[in-house]
Amino acid sequence: MSSDKQTSHVVHSLTIYQVFQELDGHLADTAEEYRYDVESGLVKLQNTIAGFTAARREQDERAARRHHEVTAAFETRRNLIKGPTAAARQQIVAERVAGLNISPLKITSTTSPETALRMGDAATGEERWSLTWLPEKVLTRQQAISAMVLDDIISHPDELDSATMMLVLTELVAELAMPLEQALVRLSFIKKDTKPPRPKRLTHPNPRGSQTVDHLKPILREAK
Structure with missing residues (x-):
């Protein structure tokens, strides 16, 4: 009898899964x-x-x-x-040259008052030119054109970025046998309408001698 009584009090354990399954079923039926x-x-x-x-x-x-x-x-x-390629830099210079007014005796720009004037030719027949912004140098025709392009770019850089402009200007002043800083300083004086330091001598880029600048003053005054 005691054995039957113990058996009647046996509790069956349920897993958590079973509990929630029963709860879900109940809620589904009632809610x-x-x-x-x-x-x-x-x-x-x-x-x-x-x-x-x-x-x-x-x-x-x-x-x-x-x-x-x-x-x-x-x-x-x-x-x-x-920087741009050499061909691109040459194209930039060519476009600027096309904007210059070039005659056998004079080179002018539509964007700058600076002028290049042809002087008496050398004994060898080589053309000699002088610039209003660089009167102490005797230049060849090509150098005069390069100097005018240099002034044009500095005066009106347009869409040129600084890196490209510096590369082009460096190549142009190399043709003039002068440092870029010197050219920039000279042109800055000109643009401010102040007198730059007066050069002592007129020199050729490949000098065979030197001469005074006094005989150029009437020519430069007429150009202006």
Whole structure:
């Protein structure tokens, strides 16, 4: 009898899963709002997945645009450092030369009052030119054109970036056998309408001698 009594008090244990399964079943039977609509749930899940997909696509597109912008900026910076090719620099100079008024005796610019004048030719027949902004140098015709282009670029750089302009100016002053700093200082005095330091001698880029600048003053006054 004692054995039967012990048997009647045996308690069967339930797992957590079973408990919640029973609870879900009870709520589904008794609470309308607890019943799960499989179709609407599937639609909601699809919409959620689509939203995540769209957000990821937009994030990928933003990353691609940012990568393109960074790459383009890097290429632009590298090109500025490297500078334009020699052909591109020659094209820049050629376009400036085309804007000059070049005659056998005079070279003028539509953007600057500076002028190049032809003096008496050398004994060898080589043309000799003088500039209003650089009267102490006797130049060849090509050097006079380069000097006029240099003044034109400094006066009106237009769309040239600083790196390109410095490369072109450096090449132009090399033809004049003078440092770029000296040319810039001279032109800055001219643009401010002040007198630059007066040169002592008139010299040729490849001097065979020197002469005073006094005989050039009437010619320069007429050009102005």
